[in-house]
Amino acid sequence: MSVLCLTPYPNIENAEKAFEGGSGENPIQPGGKVTFTCKHPRGFTDGSKTHEATCSLAVPDVWCTTFVKEETALLCPPPRKHVSETKREKEAVKKRANAREERETAKRGKVNGKVVYPNCLLTEKGKEYKGKVNVTETGKSCLRWDAPELKKIYDANPTYQFDAYPELFYEEFFLNLNPASHENFCRNPTMKNRPWCFVDDDGKIHSEYCRIPLCDDTRAPECKLTQKGGEYMGVKSRTISGFPCNSWLDPKNQEYERIQESKRLTFSDPLTATHNYCRNPNGSPGGPWCSIKDTGGSGLQFEYCDVPFCAPEAGERKCETGNQCESMVDMSTSSFNARRDTLNKTIHSFRTDTSGYALDIISDAIS
Numbered sequence: 001m002s003v004l005c006l007t008p009y010p011n012i013e014n015a016e017k018a019f020e021g022g023s024g025e026n027p028i029q030p031g032g033k034v035t036f037t038c039k040h041p042r043g044f045t046d047g048s049k050t051h052e053a054t055c056s057l058a059v060p061d062v063w064c065t066t067f068v069k070e071e072t073a074l075l076c077p078p079p080r081k082h083v084s085e086t087k088r089e090k091e092a093v094k095k096r097a098n099a100r101e102e103r104e105t106a107k108r109g110k111v112n113g114k115v116v117y118p119n120c121l122l123t124e125k126g127k128e129y130k131g132k133v134n135v136t137e138t139g140k141s142c143l144r145w146d147a148p149e150l151k152k153i154y155d156a157n158p159t160y161q162f163d164a165y166p167e168l169f170y171e172e173f174f175l176n177l178n179p180a181s182h183e184n185f186c187r188n189p190t191m192k193n194r195p196w197c198f199v200d201d202d203g204k205i206h207s208e209y210c211r212i213p214l215c216d217d218t219r220a221p222e223c224k225l226t227q228k229g230g231e232y233m234g235v236k237s238r239t240i241s242g243f244p245c246n247s248w249l250d251p252k253n254q255e256y257e258r259i260q261e262s263k264r265l266t267f268s269d270p271l272t273a274t275h276n277y278c279r280n281p282n283g284s285p286g287g288p289w290c291s292i293k294d295t296g297g298s299g300l301q302f303e304y305c306d307v308p309f310c311a312p313e314a315g316e317r318k319c320e321t322g323n324q325c326e327s328m329v330d331m332s333t334s335s336f337n338a339r340r341d342t343l344n345k346t347i348h349s350f351r352t353d354t355s356g357y358a359l360d361i362i363s364d365a366i367s
């Protein structure tokens with residue numbers, strides 16, 4: 001009767017093996033032996049110099065060992081690595097970590113550590129979207145938002161096609177109050193379900209939705225893409241002088257009455273009772289602002305917030321009006337920041353425009 005060992009021999013992790021009476025592959029003849037040695041400087045943890053596993057001569061398919069099978073994982077510590085090998089491994093780990101960080105920052109929209117305004121949706125409705133998709137989900141090309149025929153459609157019946165409030169002027173639905181700056185890109189000026197645009201089907205103008213993905217990370221970047229910054233959705237809630245901002249829906253806010261109902265559509269994000277973040281719902285040329293909760297005796301009712309620019313894309317233009325705009329690529333970082341600082345320093349007093357929103361007295365610093 002054969003008493004071969006058909007099951008694999010018990011193994012000791014990290015140990016070197018030598019075979020007697022076979023190659024170590026099943027089946028193993030009775031008396032076949034595996035000798036284990038541990039190359040760690042201190043050897044096996046139980047003090048043994050070697051351990052063995054022998055195929056039984058009497059009982060079929062049984063291995064006799066000099067060690068407890070359940071403790072093999074701790075019996076032989078891994079051998080110490082050479083210093084240079086350890087250094088190479090650390091460098092490899094560092095490279096993998098850097099690569100992982102680069103992938104994560106790319107998801108967050110960063111280039112060389114500078115924030116880039118995302119080309120995906122931060123919210124499902126995408127009022128804040130400033131990307132360059134200009135075809136609908138059916139592949140049709142979008143019309144320009146400043147096309148005369150669209151303005152005529154709105155003036156004739158704001159609720160038709162636009163689903164809009166008639167209390168607002170056409171321009172007020174657009175971030176920075178300038179339809180022309182949005183060219184023919186998909187937008188959601190009237191807060192439909194998601195970004196959309198108008199298309200012309202053989203003379204019949206109608207709206208269609210666009211297919212734009214939601215960002216993996218929907219946290220809003222703490223920067224603005226344009227000078228006016230109507231797209232800004234960050235959480236900055238203090239002005240350039242350090243005054244805390246008042247909630248937009250606080251009855252004590254001087255703008256409270258004017259931003260009820262339809263005026264909420266001029267914001268880049270939904271308003272809540274606690275929403276006191278810097279915004280620019282009226283297209284003020286100095287950028288995001290807020291009403292001041294506690295002026296500290298300064299007498300100011302409103303003030304701008306210090307919202308930095310996002311990293312520019314190559315050749316992209318970042319302002320909205322006429323020749324008061326220059327390529328961000330042509331403008332050095334130092335000169336650009338200097339102009340921004342000069343602009344902020346010139347803001348000292350405020351007036352109210354015809355729609356009731358706060359506007360400031362701007363010097364020639366923006367020209």
